[in-house]
Amino acid sequence: xxxxxxxxxxxxxxxxxxxxxxxxxxVLRLVRAHGALFIALLALLAVxxxxxxxGGGGSATPWRVAHALIEDEPTELGLRIEITERERIFRWExxxxxxxxxxxxxxxDNGFNLEDDGLYFRTQSPDPFFIRDCAIDxxxxxxxxxxxxxxxxxxxxxxxWAREGEDFAESRSLTxxxxxxxxxxxxxxxxxxxxxPEWTGTIVRFRIDPLSIxxxxxxxYAIEGWKDQVDGGRLAAATTRPFKVxxxxxxxxxxxxxxxxxxxxxxxxxxxxxxxxxxAYGLQQIxxxxxxxxxxxxxxxxxxxSDAAGATATDAxxxxxxxxxxxxxxxxxxxxARWVEHSLSLADYAGKRLQLTLETAADDDxxxxxxxxxxxxxxxxxxxxxxEDDRPPNVIIVLIDTLRADRLSLYGYERETSPRLTQWAxxxxxxxxxxVAPSPWTLPSHVSLFxxxxxxSHGVNYAHAAPQHLTFLAEHLxxxxxxxxxxxxxxxxxxxxxxxxxxxxxxxxxxxEGGGDRPTAGKDLxxxxxxxxxxxxxxxxxxxxxxxxxxxxxxxxxxxxxxxxFYPDDAEADAAAEAKRMITTQPIRPxxxxxxxxxxxxxxxxPDGQGLIPLRDERKDALDxxxxxxxxxxxxxxxxxxxxxxxxxxxxxxxTVVASDHGEGLGEVDQRGEVSAGHANLYxxxxxxxxxxxxxxxxxxxxxxxxxxxxxxxFPTLLESVGLPxxxxxxxxxxxxxxxxxxxxxxxxxYSYAGSSNFGLxxxxxxxxxxxYNHAAWQPLHGQRGLYDLRADPFEQLDRSAEHPQTSxxxxxxxxxxxxxxARLAVELVNNEDMxxxxxxxxxxxxxxxxxxxxxxxxxxxxxxxxxxxVDVPRRSRVAFxxxxxxxxxxxxxxxxxxxxxAVARRxxxxxxxxxxxxxxxxxxxxxxxxxxxxxxxEPLEETGLRLVWxxxxxxxASADVDPAALDPALRERLRNLGYIQ
Numbered sequence: 001x002x003x004x005x006x007x008x009x010x011x012x013x014x015x016x017x018x019x020x021x022x023x024x025x026x027v028l029r030l031v032r033a034h035g036a037l038f039i040a041l042l043a044l045l046a047v048x049x050x051x052x053x054x055g056g057g058g059s060a061t062p063w064r065v066a067h068a069l070i071e072d073e074p075t076e077l078g079l080r081i082e083i084t085e086r087e088r089i090f091r092w093e094x095x096x097x098x099x100x101x102x103x104x105x106x107x108x109d110n111g112f113n114l115e116d117d118g119l120y121f122r123t124q125s126p127d128p129f130f131i132r133d134c135a136i137d138x139x140x141x142x143x144x145x146x147x148x149x150x151x152x153x154x155x156x157x158x159x160x161w162a163r164e165g166e167d168f169a170e171s172r173s174l175t176x177x178x179x180x181x182x183x184x185x186x187x188x189x190x191x192x193x194x195x196x197p198e199w200t201g202t203i204v205r206f207r208i209d210p211l212s213i214x215x216x217x218x219x220x221y222a223i224e225g226w227k228d229q230v231d232g233g234r235l236a237a238a239t240t241r242p243f244k245v246x247x248x249x250x251x252x253x254x255x256x257x258x259x260x261x262x263x264x265x266x267x268x269x270x271x272x273x274x275x276x277x278x279x280a281y282g283l284q285q286i287x288x289x290x291x292x293x294x295x296x297x298x299x300x301x302x303x304x305x306s307d308a309a310g311a312t313a314t315d316a317x318x319x320x321x322x323x324x325x326x327x328x329x330x331x332x333x334x335x336x337a338r339w340v341e342h343s344l345s346l347a348d349y350a351g352k353r354l355q356l357t358l359e360t361a362a363d364d365d366x367x368x369x370x371x372x373x374x375x376x377x378x379x380x381x382x383x384x385x386x387x388e389d390d391r392p393p394n395v396i397i398v399l400i401d402t403l404r405a406d407r408l409s410l411y412g413y414e415r416e417t418s419p420r421l422t423q424w425a426x427x428x429x430x431x432x433x434x435x436v437a438p439s440p441w442t443l444p445s446h447v448s449l450f451x452x453x454x455x456x457s458h459g460v461n462y463a464h465a466a467p468q469h470l471t472f473l474a475e476h477l478x479x480x481x482x483x484x485x486x487x488x489x490x491x492x493x494x495x496x497x498x499x500x501x502x503x504x505x506x507x508x509x510x511x512x513e514g515g516g517d518r519p520t521a522g523k524d525l526x527x528x529x530x531x532x533x534x535x536x537x538x539x540x541x542x543x544x545x546x547x548x549x550x551x552x553x554x555x556x557x558x559x560x561x562x563x564x565x566f567y568p569d570d571a572e573a574d575a576a577a578e579a580k581r582m583i584t585t586q587p588i589r590p591x592x593x594x595x596x597x598x599x600x601x602x603x604x605x606x607p608d609g610q611g612l613i614p615l616r617d618e619r620k621d622a623l624d625x626x627x628x629x630x631x632x633x634x635x636x637x638x639x640x641x642x643x644x645x646x647x648x649x650x651x652x653x654x655x656t657v658v659a660s661d662h663g664e665g666l667g668e669v670d671q672r673g674e675v676s677a678g679h680a681n682l683y684x685x686x687x688x689x690x691x692x693x694x695x696x697x698x699x700x701x702x703x704x705x706x707x708x709x710x711x712x713x714x715f716p717t718l719l720e721s722v723g724l725p726x727x728x729x730x731x732x733x734x735x736x737x738x739x740x741x742x743x744x745x746x747x748x749x750x751y752s753y754a755g756s757s758n759f760g761l762x763x764x765x766x767x768x769x770x771x772x773y774n775h776a777a778w779q780p781l782h783g784q785r786g787l788y789d790l791r792a793d794p795f796e797q798l799d800r801s802a803e804h805p806q807t808s809x810x811x812x813x814x815x816x817x818x819x820x821x822x823a824r825l826a827v828e829l830v831n832n833e834d835m836x837x838x839x840x841x842x843x844x845x846x847x848x849x850x851x852x853x854x855x856x857x858x859x860x861x862x863x864x865x866x867x868x869x870x871v872d873v874p875r876r877s878r879v880a881f882x883x884x885x886x887x888x889x890x891x892x893x894x895x896x897x898x899x900x901x902x903a904v905a906r907r908x909x910x911x912x913x914x915x916x917x918x919x920x921x922x923x924x925x926x927x928x929x930x931x932x933x934x935x936x937x938x939e940p941l942e943e944t945g946l947r948l949v950w951x952x953x954x955x956x957x958a959s960a961d962v963d964p965a966a967l968d969p970a971l972r973e974r975l976r977n978l979g980y981i982q
Contacts, residue, residue, distance in 0.1 A: 284373025474502025
């Protein structure tokens with residue numbers, strides 16, 4: 001269903017801003033179409049004092065923001081706006097025989113048993129189910145919530161319902177795979193039945209299929225029905241603050257529009273410079289009536305007292321007028337929702353004070369159900385053209401994901417993969433030859449780029465959203481008056497993972513609609529460049545543009561004509577069979593025997609057309625050529641983009657950075673015989689990335705810096721370049737001193753971390769030594785190390801840790817860095833008895849990927865068995881380890897002293913609930929109770945027992961509790977196609 005709009009007729013100078021923007025877009029199209037010839041013409045026009053890039057007025061004068069209706073950075077993603085009060089309508093428990101009696105069960109071949117906390121059963125069938133009669137008024141129940149544990153990776157739960165005379169059918173069902181945030185020991189699964197078109201009338205039969213995989217132990221505790229009702233107070237409060245709202249992969253700062261609650265502001269319109277009101281509007285709803293959006297202006301009013309009846313107009317010359325009156329119909333799919341943009345001339349009100357009103361209403365006078373979503377207004381602001389000689393430079397970051405430095409001809413690679421980047425660097429930029437990424441994967445590396453903190457400091461090393469207490473580069477620049485926009489390839493570069501902080505707009509490639517298995521899916525550079533061009537055509541300055549692409553990332557494609565140039569002897573090349581010309585990475589399921597190490601393998605289409613097979617040995621040359629052809633294609637397109645920046649004057653007004661977040665393993669084999677595929681480990685092919693920085697006046701153009709630097713150094717370099725103060729406690733340092741003095745003091749250590757893949761930590765020392773240590777708590781990984789002399793052994797093949805005199809000192813320094821940085825839950829177990837002590841920890845915190853330990857007294861001290869962490873503490877010893885990730889949810893702890901399998905001498909059990917901890921906390925056992933012991937954080941635990949210590953901050957939105965991909969099937973599919981998850 002398409003949007004239906006009724007446009008208001010422009011009056012006066014309305015449309016001037018839109019016409020000017022169209023002219024600038026025409027310039028950009030001509031640049032792309034005619035390349036160097038048109039650029040030369042523009043240069044001549046600029047010398048003559050006209051055209052883009054000229055110093056005079058007209059279209060060359062940048063837009064400035066005079067007033068922004070949204071001044072504060074939104075702290076909430078408007079996916080679940082809390083405006084409702086929830087009421088429980090019914091609850092079916094599974095605690096007694098009477099509770100189970102109404103249910104008819106099938107395919108429970110191993111039977112079931114009732115325990116104190118629920119119904120437990122195990123079945124060999126992949127389709128056990130329960131059915132009961134009921135009488136549910138569908139209009140009174142909006143959510144079915146199931147309290148149930150037993151779902152594992154790849155499993156799902158399903159409910160069915162039927163009205164009188166109906167059988168169960170797939171058309172009347174809902175499926176869920178992931179629980180709500182919060183990490184309880186008993187997960188809660190929410191099924192929003194109110195969104196289903198068949199949830200109507202009286203439901204007389206209900207069915208639940210709790211598990212889709214055979215031979216699993218399942219616990220079923222309760223099923224509840226809930227109803228949401230809009231709370232007037234919460235609704236009014238929500239309309240007073242901004243949110244980040246996502247419509248079709250385009251996240252913008254927005255105000256909520258609620259019928260009867262208008263957004264009203266009193267504003268002074270600039271006296272000159274073609275004042276214009278810019279805004280966009282859209283609908284979160286995918287069901288419901290059409291919605292009318294109106295923008296009105298009128299005389300500003302002031303009141304002499306608290307009585308609004310005493311209001312008087314401040315400027316009687318301002319007549320009331322309607323600038324916009326349009327109606328929008330909800331689309332049929334949320335993925336199809338779009339923002340509708342407008343530029344409304346305020347020339348008739350130049351120099352006047354007016355009252356601006358944004359209002360919405362259901363077009364047919366029906367009631368708009370706001371539990372389905374809101375009408376929304378995106379970033380309304382008044383802009384005008386104004387020249388400011390002292391304005392700070394714009395900031396542009398171009399981030400090419402998964403680009404290793406040694407595959408660029410700019411960095412000495414034998415293939416001509418980056419001629420345009422090389423030319424641009426010679427003419428405008430400084431090249432940093434040895435740049436270390438803080439992590440071998442996307443999410444933590446980008447958080448480091450945006451904060452100037454290494455991954456140990458910011459703690460975002462697992463697939464959860466970046467916490468709000470981190471201050472991103474975009475936030476600093478936005479506070480300084482910058483317009484901020486990001487255009488990314490999506491996946492981890494989305495608002496769901498906290499990467500929208502500070503950006504007024506973040507557009508991301510949202511998925512693979514219409515063909516998720518297409519080899520070209522997600523190769524988004526062309527489309528995103530077009531969006532960037534449109535944004536730059538009339539963006540208010542100064543601005544911060546972050547532009548990211550996955551075009552070099554897996555799946556690797558054979559991009560013509562570069563692939564044929566790099567690999568002319570490919571016997572299987574077939575331009576008509578594009579699907580055969582693809583190689584990608586596929587995660588290997590982590591297993592206990594390998595210490596739960598996360599690795600990937602290369603796969604390619606089966607020649608018979610049936611699925612994917614492991615990459616054949618004879619296709620390794622094709623892999624290299626595909627990766628290189630992706631680089632060459634990106635280089636060509638970015639070259640055109642750089643030409644456009646030059647032609648339109650943006651280059652001369654901007655600090656521009658080209659970089660990558662991490663490298664890529666392309667079949668390198670380490671000294672253990674492990675093949676590196678994709679990015680997870682800590683070898684240089686995963687950590688050394690390109691970095692080129694260009695300043696507006698071309699100072700340092702053509703410079704080359706050989707000193708080792710870090711990606712975290714980009715953040716302070718940019719803040720310094722635009723004249724903003726640096727935050728305290730940064731890990732990064734400005735790079736500019738190295739450009740004038742090659743021997744300037746600079747940190748010699750570059751730390752990198754691969755916690756989520758269980759490869760450990762590394763430190764690179766001045767491009768001379770590299771030390772890798774694996775502090776995973778699981779055998780056989782724990783304690784693995786390697787020390788490499790990079791001058792003699794640049795490919796890290798010869799481990800010298802056993803004989804090198806600096807190994808011990810480097811190890812101690814690395815451990816100190818780990819202990820001093822970051823936020824984690826430390827667990828200390830002390831056994832002063834003459835018998836062994838055993839502990840069991842259960843909960844989301846006790847996970848094989850997040851449990852780390854530098855030193856363990858025995859090889860099998862820590863084990864992970866059937867979802868539980870089991871810790872054995874030898875007699876008269878202690879075991880200490882860290883549980884990384886967010887300290888939220890429940891952790892069940894059981895202790896006993898005595899031999900395994902025999903009567904215990906002592907046992908105690910506790911279930912602390914970790915919520916929003918705002919500072920250091922500690923708990924330890926005294927007798928059989930767990931108590932707060934904040935005063936002993938730095939004192940060793942002497943008594944037999946356990947202590948938990950949390951140090952750090954967990955200020956973050958509740959949405960950060962779980963991996964956002966667990967709640968968003970489209971996001972999960974995007975990550976799967978990029979090779980991040982199975």
